[in-house]
Amino acid sequence: MPRAIQTLPLALLALLLALPAAAAGGRQRAKLDEIQMAFAGAIRWGDFGGAWQLVDPEYRQAHPLTELEFERYRQLRVSSYREGPNARLPDGSVVREVEIGVVNRHTQAERVVRWRERWRWDAKAKRWWQTAGLPDFWDDR
Helix, strand or coil, X not given: CHHHHHHHHHHHHHHHHHHHHHHHHHHHHHXXXXXXXXXXXXXXXXXXXXXXCCECXXXXXXXXXXXXXXXXXXXXXXXXXXXXXXXXXXXXXXXXXXXXXXXXXXXXXXXXXXXXXXXXEECCCCEEEECCCCCCCCCCC
16 A cells, blocks of 8 residues: 555656646647638638638648639539548648539539548647648549
């Protein structure tokens, strides 16, 4: 019994030291949920300009979208957006598969596109960025 009493303070100290790290991970996870919900909402409502603002600035600079490309997105109406579960990769980024239903406003043809979102944590900005750009609804692969 005395040995248990001696180890109790050490166990409590270890728990107290682990709490800030767990809290930080919880906040990071909450921010991921929040930004993924904002991105999905923007896509669902056809706000591709708003979704574009949630894409990593480095990606946007390397792959700028023209007004013509934005006009192509405006020709679509999103009919569904189904998210799969998140999967954390070894580098700390997160991916999730989504299935997006889109209808061409001119032809009324509907198609379903599978797409992979990829998210990275920006420690400096303390936020998540989507690093795969916007979904490519025209790739026939």
